Amino acid sequence: MKKVVLLVFLAFVCFVPSTFGAVPAKNFVIVDATSNESFVPIRFLNGYNGISMTWTSTDQRIDIVKEQVHLTLFVGKTAATLNDESVQLSTAPFNDNGITYVPLKFVSEAMDMQLIWDKDSASVKINQGEVSASLPFINQGKNTNNSKPIVSEKKTFKVGKKSFNVQMVTISLLHPKIDLDVVLASDTIGKVEDLSSLAKRNNAAVAINGTFFDAYTTGEFKSPYGYIISGNELLHYGDRxxxxxxxxxxxxxxxxxxxxxxxxxxxxxxxxLQAGPRLITNGKVSLDVEKEGFKDPKILTGAGARSALGITRDHKLILITTSGATIPQLAEIMKQAGAYQAMNLDGGASSGLYYNGKYITAPGRKISNAIIIRNQ
Structure with a gap:
């Protein structure tokens, strides 16, 4: 009897589309740069603001329903229906890496959704009533599953007459195996811990020191400076x-x-987490330390060990460490590294970068907090 039940279960699983199986949790919109058509994964729509969806595997039929609106689409076909009225789509739904995508324009108009495109963050905000969500978008053909999720390299950048040796780790954020987190030393505000210990304890493939903290206090409590958020919870407050x-x-x-x-x-x-100052805004060097509340007169002229993070337009996170750089020089390094947005992290003896089980830049002290990347 147990064998029969198991065989029935396995047969059922084989007919369930991969969209409902062990798929990555991240959603993003795919844009066809030629036609300017955009596509949204059906798993994002399922449950979004009361929307329900059913899938029929035999004919790859997709039914999307909310209140009085009923859409029926088919993978690979431009014929669809809106409330039983025939509609001809300009582009057909499709499967990509086990995920089913449907035309966003058709669905958004039928479901009365407002789309707000933000090219600077390469994202689209989807509003429906009082509910909203922002999804990253990528150009069609940028297969995030097939790219290498993490790349580590040593590079040299020249700023003016000076050359800087830089340790650089680049993470493909939309790769299904990549998970971001912000973690605390000993899981507690005010504690410090070796960066490598913190990384190993949290199963991190990559770790970089985070925001500033009171490293030189004689007491055991070493308070971080600025906002720290983890698990959707605000752990520490900040400033500008x-x-x-x-x-x-x-x-x-x-x-x-x-x-x-x-x-x-x-x-x-x-x-x-909060650090700063900001280095790059929309591809251009932008330093306004006074607006951000920095008061140290040497903030722009002092040179030292530096850590920084950058964001590319195609959703990659760049983490770098270098030595002997001023903040303006660091900004130029991040621009040359390909960052479209970038900011400084804590530096000096805190500057450290961990990758694949070892330091590629060893910090000179224990740290308070870190940004980590897990490769699931």
């Missing part, structure tokens, strides 16, 4: 400096500190 954030789809953004509280109240920020 730049905040690095990410959501459940690994859409990463740099937010001014004075805008952070309003953004956090929207409930989409999964994690992040």
């Amino acid at each position: 400096r730049t905040v690095f954030t990410y959501d459940k789809n690994n859409l990463v953004q740099l937010i001014p500190g004075d805008e952070f509280q309003d953004r956090f109240k929207q409930g989409t920020i999964e994690g992040g």
Whole structure:
């Protein structure tokens, strides 16, 4: 009897589309650069603001329903229906790496969704009533599953007459195996821990030191400076400096500190931390340390060990460490590295970068917090 039940179960699984199987949790919109058509994964729509969806495997039929609106589409076919009325789509739904995509324009118009495209963050905000979500978008053909999720390399960048040896790790954020997190030393505010210990304890493939902290206090409690968010929970408050954030789809953004509280109240920020100053805005070097609240007169002239992060337009996270650089020089390095947005992290003796089980830049002290990347 047990064998019969098992065979029936296995047969059922074989006919369930991979969209409902062990698929990556991240959602993103695919854009066809030639036709300018965009496509959204059906798994994102399922459950979004009361939308329900059913899939019929025999004819690859997709039914999307909300209240009085009923859409029926078929993978590979441009024939569809809207409330039983025949509709001809300009492009057909398709499968890609086990995920089914449907035309976003057709669905959004039928479901009364508002689309707001943000080219600077390469994302689209989908609003329906009081509910909204932002999804990263990529050009069709950029197969995130087939790319290498993490690349580590040593590079040399020249700024003016000076050359800088840089340790650089690049992470493909939309790769299904990549998971971002912000972690605390000993899982507690005010503690410190070796970066390698923190990384190994959290099963990190990559780890870089995070925000500033009171490293020179004689007491055991060494308070971090600025916002720290992990697991959708605000662990520490901050000020006006730049905040690095990410959501459940690994859409990463740099937010001014004075805008952070309003953004956090929207409930989409999964994690992040505050450091600064900001180095790159929309592909251009941008340094406004006074606006961010930095008061040290040597902030722009002092040279030392540096850590920084950058975001590319195709959703890659660049983590770098270097030595002997001023903040303006660091900004030029990040621009040459391909960052479209970038910010400084804690530096000096805190500067450290861990990859694949070992240091590629060893910090000179224990640290308070870190950004980590897991390769699941």
